[in-house]
Amino acid sequence: MVILFLAPLLIPLSNAQAALFTVSPKVCVISQVQDFCDLDLKFEWQGDVMGDVCIYEQSKKIHCWQQQRAGEFNYKARVQVETIYSLINSESGVLIAKAQVEVQSTHVQKSRRRLRSPWSFF
Template identity: 70%
Template sequence: MKYLMFIVLTGLLFSGSSMAKITAFNVSPKVCVVSEERDFCELDLQFNWQLDKAIDVCLYQQDEKIHCWQQQHSGQFNYKARVQVETIYSLINPHTGVSLSKTQVEVQSAHAKKNRRRLRSPWSFF
């Protein structure tokens, strides 16, 4: 029983000490415009982040790990991305798996959709 209590308390202390709050997490650019709806967008993304204390942190694109840092308060990272749809980027604590913050890059088509909803009735008395 003594050993079990020690393990539980140690886990609580570790998880409490690794809690950090993110004060800023930005990506630039946030939007990419492609000519056709199914085209890929090639971007030079710049990430900036700031934490209230130094911890280990990893940057993920969807579920794929891109880069990790050890005991950092803040960071700046350039990344060449090739995206086709809205893509979510996350800062995650690698020890706990806790997501600290998320941001996204949107992909928009330059051409309007061919099928538009009619705004008024097809018939009229006037």
């Protein structure tokens, strides 16, 4: 069973600029810790200034735009742990914005920590 949540993220570009960078869904819930989460991610971004930008998954480049002020991109991702996506200016290498996709498990730990020592009389 997989449950998905959507949420936008507003992150400043620099002191003078701002960009809207959204990745949806932001959270994937899996039933077991070892499971992978297969997601259809949708990236949307909009900036104040035209430029060449790329989206990276961790350090892997997944899509670029040239001389654009905004863009959309759909991406099929398979994640098992929290994954960070970055919007980077491809000319200068400057990080414009970032967002993360969280993976949460519904699996509850069955063991509990013992509250007292086994040799205690009380």
